Amino acid sequence: ARESFAASYTPESIVLPQRIDLATLDKRYIVNYQPSAGTKTVRYRCAHHIVTLSGNTGDRDACVKTLKRWLSETARTTFTPRLDALAQRTDLAYGKMHIRLQRTCWGSRSSSGTISLNLSLLFLAPELTQYLMIHELCHGRHMNHSKRFWRLVFKHEPGYEQLDRRLGESWRDVPNWLGVY
Numbered sequence: 001a002r003e004s005f006a007a008s009y010t011p012e013s014i015v016l017p018q019r020i021d022l023a024t025l026d027k028r029y030i031v032n033y034q035p036s037a038g039t040k041t042v043r044y045r046c047a048h049h050i051v052t053l054s055g056n057t058g059d060r061d062a063c064v065k066t067l068k069r070w071l072s073e074t075a076r077t078t079f080t081p082r083l084d085a086l087a088q089r090t091d092l093a094y095g096k097m098h099i100r101l102q103r104t105c106w107g108s109r110s111s112s113g114t115i116s117l118n119l120s121l122l123f124l125a126p127e128l129t130q131y132l133m134i135h136e137l138c139h140g141r142h143m144n145h146s147k148r149f150w151r152l153v154f155k156h157e158p159g160y161e162q163l164d165r166r167l168g169e170s171w172r173d174v175p176n177w178l179g180v181y
Helices: 002-008 059-088 120-125 125-140 145-158 158-170
Strands: 021-022 027-035 043-048 052-057 097-100 107-111 115-118
Touching: 002 115, 002 158, 021 120, 027 097, 043 059, 059 097, 059 115, 059 125, 059 158, 115 120, 115 125, 120 125, 125 145, 145 158
Parallel strands: 027 052, 097 115
Antiparallel strands: 021 027, 043 052, 107 115
């Protein structure tokens, strides 16, 4: 699906967003661009569901980089308490959490217990984000996709099969300006 999307949307066709919908948070943000002469950087501030980019807003790549920083911080501050609550509820511990912009997976878990979550999860339905977190927490007991692993996932997320299918099709929900294609 990502390859098909990449063929349709070249980097030149990418338009900076005027609005960003973060489905997993059920929040919509307006993006406001405020150009400032004489600066090479782009900064962001977010208040009252408005993300304001200021500085060299004519530089599309700098704006995208700044939006990615904002998304990463948003993911970190919202995913940490959610992952902590799920770890407590399921009695499945983890060590640290990282937020990354992965191109090939929604999340991963290292043998040392670090869970990496894709910031693109912000654009997915909340139940998909929760399923992915449970999936990665379960890898703390089984670092594979064995029958025992899937039984543990089922214990904590009985509808995981449908969620797993939906997750595999969800790359289309990630906006093209993010550049994961």
